[in-house]
Amino acid sequence: MSEHIVQPRIYIMIFLALMLGTGLTVLAAFYDFPGPLNAVVALTIACLKATLVVLYFMHVRYSGRLIWLVIIAAIFWLAIMFAITFSDYWTRNWLPIS
Numbered sequence: 001m002s003e004h005i006v007q008p009r010i011y012i013m014i015f016l017a018l019m020l021g022t023g024l025t026v027l028a029a030f031y032d033f034p035g036p037l038n039a040v041v042a043l044t045i046a047c048l049k050a051t052l053v054v055l056y057f058m059h060v061r062y063s064g065r066l067i068w069l070v071i072i073a074a075i076f077w078l079a080i081m082f083a084i085t086f087s088d089y090w091t092r093n094w095l096p097i098s
Contacts, residue, residue, distance in 0.1 A: 004062035014056045021049040 028041045055061040060071060 004059070006056070006059075006062070010056065014052055017052055018049055021045055021052075 025042065025045050028038075028045065032038070033041055054071070060067055
């Protein structure tokens with residue numbers, strides 16, 4: 001099984017993209033978005049940065065189908081856990097009605 005050789009230029013580009021994402025995170029922290037958008041913006045930037053790390057630094061981008069299946073199954077399972085947690089949280093009586 002041959003390993004994929006990643007050019008250093010790709011790593012530099014991903015590093016710069018992660019630094020840009022970090023800068024956007026800092027800028028978003030100083031800006032007050034309306035309503036619950038602060039969390040949405042911060043989580044969106046964090047998910048994009050995590051995706052870059054998983055795809056390139058963990059070499060998932062160049063992996064076989066079995067690794068992709070494991071990653072997709074993990075994301076699906078995480079979505080199920082979030083759905084169950086949020087359904088419990090949103091149905092509690094002690095939450096203030098907005």
